[in-house]
Amino acid sequence: GDTAVCINPNDERYHFLRGKKLIVPIVGRAVPVIEDEYVDIEFGTGCLKVTPAHDVNDYMLGEKHQLQTIDIFHDDGTLNEHGGAYAGMDRFDVRKKIEADLIAAGLMEKVEDYTNKVGHSERTFVPIEPKLSMQWFLKMDGLAKPALDAVMNDEIRLHPAKFKNTYRHWMENIKDWCISRQLWWGHRIPAYYLPDGSFVVAASDDEALRLAQEKNADLTAADLRRESDCLDTWFSSWLWPITVFAPALSEGNKELEYYYPTSDLVTGPDILFFWVARMIMAGYEFQGKKPFENVYLTGIVRDNQGRKMSKTLGNSPDPLLLIDKYGADGVRMGLIMSAPAGNDILFDESLCEQGRNFCNKIWNAFRLVKGWTGEAAATPQPEASRLASYWMRQVLNKAATELDDLFAKYRISEALTLVYKLIRDDFSSAYLELIKPAYGSPIDETTCREALDFFDEILRILHPFMPFITEELWQNLAERADGESIMNAQQRPAEAYDEAFLARFAAAQEIITTVRSLRTSKNLSPREALGLEASPSYPTELDEVLIKMAGLSAIDRSGVRSEGAVTFVIGTDEFAVPMAAYIDVEEELKKLRADLEYQQKFLAGVEKKLSNESFVSKAPEAVISLERKKKADAESRIATIEQSIRQLSGN
Numbered sequence: 001g002d003t004a005v006c007i008n009p010n011d012e013r014y015h016f017l018r019g020k021k022l023i024v025p026i027v028g029r030a031v032p033v034i035e036d037e038y039v040d041i042e043f044g045t046g047c048l049k050v051t052p053a054h055d056v057n058d059y060m061l062g063e064k065h066q067l068q069t070i071d072i073f074h075d076d077g078t079l080n081e082h083g084g085a086y087a088g089m090d091r092f093d094v095r096k097k098i099e100a101d102l103i104a105a106g107l108m109e110k111v112e113d114y115t116n117k118v119g120h121s122e123r124t125f126v127p128i129e130p131k132l133s134m135q136w137f138l139k140m141d142g143l144a145k146p147a148l149d150a151v152m153n154d155e156i157r158l159h160p161a162k163f164k165n166t167y168r169h170w171m172e173n174i175k176d177w178c179i180s181r182q183l184w185w186g187h188r189i190p191a192y193y194l195p196d197g198s199f200v201v202a203a204s205d206d207e208a209l210r211l212a213q214e215k216n217a218d219l220t221a222a223d224l225r226r227e228s229d230c231l232d233t234w235f236s237s238w239l240w241p242i243t244v245f246a247p248a249l250s251e252g253n254k255e256l257e258y259y260y261p262t263s264d265l266v267t268g269p270d271i272l273f274f275w276v277a278r279m280i281m282a283g284y285e286f287q288g289k290k291p292f293e294n295v296y297l298t299g300i301v302r303d304n305q306g307r308k309m310s311k312t313l314g315n316s317p318d319p320l321l322l323i324d325k326y327g328a329d330g331v332r333m334g335l336i337m338s339a340p341a342g343n344d345i346l347f348d349e350s351l352c353e354q355g356r357n358f359c360n361k362i363w364n365a366f367r368l369v370k371g372w373t374g375e376a377a378a379t380p381q382p383e384a385s386r387l388a389s390y391w392m393r394q395v396l397n398k399a400a401t402e403l404d405d406l407f408a409k410y411r412i413s414e415a416l417t418l419v420y421k422l423i424r425d426d427f428s429s430a431y432l433e434l435i436k437p438a439y440g441s442p443i444d445e446t447t448c449r450e451a452l453d454f455f456d457e458i459l460r461i462l463h464p465f466m467p468f469i470t471e472e473l474w475q476n477l478a479e480r481a482d483g484e485s486i487m488n489a490q491q492r493p494a495e496a497y498d499e500a501f502l503a504r505f506a507a508a509q510e511i512i513t514t515v516r517s518l519r520t521s522k523n524l525s526p527r528e529a530l531g532l533e534a535s536p537s538y539p540t541e542l543d544e545v546l547i548k549m550a551g552l553s554a555i556d557r558s559g560v561r562s563e564g565a566v567t568f569v570i571g572t573d574e575f576a577v578p579m580a581a582y583i584d585v586e587e588e589l590k591k592l593r594a595d596l597e598y599q600q601k602f603l604a605g606v607e608k609k610l611s612n613e614s615f616v617s618k619a620p621e622a623v624i625s626l627e628r629k630k631k632a633d634a635e636s637r638i639a640t641i642e643q644s645i646r647q648l649s650g651n
Contacts, residue, residue, distance in 0.1 A: 001072040001082065002031060004050040006061060009035040011046050025107050026098065027084050034065045053132045071132050091129060122312050136180040136189055136229065140281075144174045147280040150290055156280060159296045159410035163269055170273045179232045186230030193225045238278035241265075241291035248286045262292045269297045270308070296410050299339040301347050309347070322352055329466035330355030336465060337420065340413045358420065359469050362462075365428050366473045368436075369451050372443045384544040385447040388434040391505050392454055395426050397497035403461065404494050416465045423458060430509065434549060452477065460491045508542045510570045515550040515577060518566060522582045529553035533561060533576040567644045569636060589648050596641045603634040 002024050007014040014033075021030045038061060039048045052062030053071040062069055072082040079086045079094055086094045102108040119128040148171040150156045151164060158164055180189055192208040193199045194215065202208035205221065212219045239248045241262055246253035261283070267276060276295055283291035301309055309316035322331050326349075334351030345351075399422050406415040435451060437443045456477055463470040463486050474486040515530060524530075532546065533556045543555050561567070564580025566588070609615055610627055 001051045001053050001070045002029075002049045003052060003062065003068040003070060004031050004034050004065065006034050006036050006039050006048040006050050008037055008039040008041050008046065010037070011039075011041045013046060025102060025105070032067075034061075034067075036061060036065070054130050056130060059132075069132065073129060073131050075131075077129060122310075135178050136191070136227075138177040138179050138235075140174045140177050143281040143285055144171045144277075146284040147171065147277060150280060150284070156290050156292065157294045159294060163272060163297055166269070167272060167277065171277060177232070179235050180227075180229040181232055182228075183230045186233070187236050189227045189229050189231055191227040193227065194219065195223055199227075234274050234278055237275055238282040239286070241279055241283060242287060248282070256287075260287065261290050264294045264296060265292045266296045266298065268300055270300060272297065294410065296412075299343045299345050301335070301339075301345045304346055304348070306346065317347070317349075322349070326352040326356040327359055327468070329469045330357075330359050333358055333416065333420075333466055336413055336416050338413070340411070358424070359466070361424060361428060362469060362473070365423070365432060366455065366477070368432060369455050370477065372448045372451065379442065379444045381444045381446040382544070384548045385435045385444065387542060387545050388431055389447065389450045389454075391501070392427070392431045392450075394497045394502050395422065395431075396454065396457060396492070397495045398499075398502065399461070400492060400494035401497070419458075419462050419465065423462065427454065427458060434545060457492055460486060460489050463487070463489075504539070504542065505545075507570050507573070508545055511546060511575060512550045514568050514570070514575075515552070518577055518579065519551070522579065524582065526551055531556060531562075531578050533558075533565060533578065535559065535574055538573050538575075561643075564648060565644075567640050569640050572636075574640060585648050589645060592641050592645050592648070596638065596645070599634055599638050599641065603631065603638065606631045606634060 005017075005022050007017060017033045018035070020033050022033060023030055034050070038057070039046065050058045050061050050067060052059045052067055052069040054073070059069075061067070070082050072079055073091070074080050077091045079089055079091070081087055083089070083094070086097065089097065099108070099111065120126065121128060148168065151158060151167050151171075158167065190203060190208075191199050191201050192205075192212065194212055196216075198215065200208055200211040200215075202211055205224075205226075208224055208226075209219070209221050212224055242248050242250075242256065242260065245256040245259055250256055265276065265279075272295075279291050283289060303309060303313075303315040305315075307313060307315060319331070326334070331352045333355035334353070335345060335355075337354075338351050339345050399418060402418055403415055406412075406418065431454070432451070435443070435447050456474065459470045459474045459477070463474075467487075471486050474480075474489070511532075515532065519526070519528075519530065529551055531554055532550065532552050536557045536559050538557065540555075540557075546552060546555060561576050562578040562580065564585065565576035565578045567574060567576040569575070606627055610624075610631065616624060
C-alpha cells in the first residue's frame with residue numbers, strides 16, 4: 001500500500017534522493033521520494049514510507065502531495081487483490097510471511113523488537129487497522145463561528161472559566177464531522193441511493209421516491225436502496241436542548257419559546273467538544289440563539305491509578321454497594337466536597353466514610369434537639385443561651401450571604417464545605433454545647449424553640465446536597481401536612497449580620513480553646529474550675545459564655561496578675577490563668593525562655609529586613625505593611641513572655 005517515501009527537506013543525509021524513485025520490495029512498484037517537514041529527522045532512519053489508505057497522517061500527506069491511494073484490505077482484515085501474492089491472507093499472517101520473504105530475497109537488513117504506538121480497541125484489545133471507507137461528513141466551518149464567539153464573549157459562560165481556552169483551541173481547529181457509523185442500532189441516515197449511484201435525502205420512503213422520480217420518472221420504490229449507516233450518537237444528542245420540547249426546526253412552539261434557552265447544563269469536561277460545543281452550534285443553527293446560559297463542568301471520578309472509570313476497565317465501584325455501606329447521602333457528600341469544579345477526583349472510599357460520619361453527627365444533633373422538647377419548662381432564658389442564640393442567628397445570616405455568592409459562582413464544592421463546617425463546628429460543637437443545660441436540668445422554652453428553628457433552617461440549607469437524611473429529619477422535627485416536603489420549603493433569605501459581634505465571639509472562642517489546652521496540658525479534669533484574669537478594659541459582654549465553655553470560676557479584672565499565672569494574648573487583649581498550683585515552675589520557665597529566644601531571633605530578622613533601604617524602596621506597600629505587622633506582633637509576644645518569666649521568677 002506504500003505510494004511514496006518522505007524525507008525532511010532539511011535532512012542533508014538524503015539530499016541525494018531528491019527527485020528520485022524507489023522500489024517497494026515484493027510488489028516491485030516504483031514510488032516517488034517526496035519532501036515535507038512533517039518528517040522527524042531524529043526518529044528512526046529519517047525516511048518515512050507513506051501509506052495514504054491506512055494511516056491518518058499519511059492520508060493528509062497523500063492529499064497534500066497528490067499521491068496514489070491503495071486500499072489493500074477487505075473489511076475482515078484479509079488482503080484484497082492489491083495484496084498480490086498475499087491476497088486472501090489474514091493481516092497478521094502476512095506480516096510473518098513478508099518477513100520470511102524479505103529475508104529470502106536478501107532485502108532484510110535486521111530484525112529487532114521495539115515499542116510501537118499502535119491503537120487498540122478498548123473493548124476487544126485488538127490492534128486497529130486504519131482503512132479508507134465512504135462516509136458522510138458535515139461541513140463545520142460555518143457552524144463553529146457563532147458557537148465560538150458565544151463562549152468567548154461570555155454570552156454562554158463556562159464554569160470554571162479555565163475551560164474557555166480548551167474550547168477555543170478545539171473550535172479554531174475544527175475539522176469536518178464524520179457523522180456516519182457502521183452500527184446495528186441507531187438513527188439511520190435518511191439517504192436513498194438510486195441505481196445510477198446518485199442519492200436523495202428524505203424524511204420518509206414516500207418522500208424519497210418522489211424526489212427520485214423527479215430525476216428519473218421510471219423509478220419505483222424497489223429501485224431505491226436505503227443507506228444502512230447510522231448517525232453518530234452525538235448527532236442526535238446535539239439537538240437535545242431543543243428536541244425535549246419540540247422538533248429541531250420548530251417555530252411558534254409555546255413550550256420551546258417558554259423554556260428555550262435553558263438555564264444551566266451540568267456535564268463533564270471530557271465531552272466539552274463532543275456534546276457541549278455541538279449543542280451550542282445546533283442552537284444557533286436551528287433556533288438562532290444559544291441553548292443555555294451556563295455550563296457547569298464537574299470533575300471526573302478516576303481510580304487510584306488516575307484512570308477514568310469505565311465498565312470496560314472494570315475499575316468502577318458498584319454504587320449500590322457503596323450506598324448500602326455508607327448511605328446515598330454519605331456517598332454524595334464525600335464526592336461533592338472533594339470535587340471542586342473541573343478538578344478530577346481520585347476515588348477513595350474514605351471520602352464516602354467521611355460522608356457517613358457526617359450523617360451520624362447530624363442524626364445525633366437531631367436526637368439532642370428533639371429530645372429537649374418534652375423537658376421545656378417556664379424558666380428564664382440563661383444569659384449564655386441568649387448570647388448563643390444571637391450568635392447563631394448572625395452565623396446563619398452570614399452563611400446565607402456566602403452561600404448565595406458561592407452558588408452564583410457555581411462553586412458547589414466550597415458551598416458544601418461551608419455548610420459542613422456550619423453544622424459540625426458552629427451548630428454542633430459551639431451552639432449546642434453552649435445552650436445544653438446541666439445534667440438532669442430542663443431547658444427553657446425560648447432556647448428550646450430557637451434550637452428547633454435553627455435546626456430546621458440548617459436542614460433546608462443542607463437539603464440540596466444531602467436530600468434523604470434532611471427530608472427524614474425535617475418530617476420528624478415538627479408536624480407536617482400531608483404531601484408537605486422539605487423540597488418545597490423556602491430557605492431563609494440572606495439578611496444583614498453583626499460582623500463586629502461575630503469577631504468578638506470568635507476572640508472569645510480563642511480564649512476558651514486556650515484555657516482548655518492549658519487544662520489538658522496539666523491533665524486537669526473539666527470539672528475543676530479555673531480562674532481567668534483579664535485586663536480591666538476587656539468587655540463583660542461574653543463573660544457568661546467564657547465561664548460556661550471554659551469551665552471558669554470567675555473572671556478577675558482587677559489588673560493584678562497572680563504569681564505563677566500563665567499569660568496569653570488574644571488580639572490586643574492579654575489574659576492570664578492562675579496555674580501556680582498545677583505547674584512545675586522550673587519546667588515552665590525553661591519553655592518560656594526557649595520561646596523568648598525564638599521570638600527575639602525572629603524579631604531581629606524582621607528588623608534587619610525593614611532596615612534594608614533597598615528592600616523598603618522596592619517592595620510593594622502591602623509587603624512592607626505585613627513585615628511591620630510581624631514586627632509589632634513579635635514585640636507584643638516578647639513583652640508577654642518576659643512578664644510571664646518575671647511572675648514565675650517572683651521578680
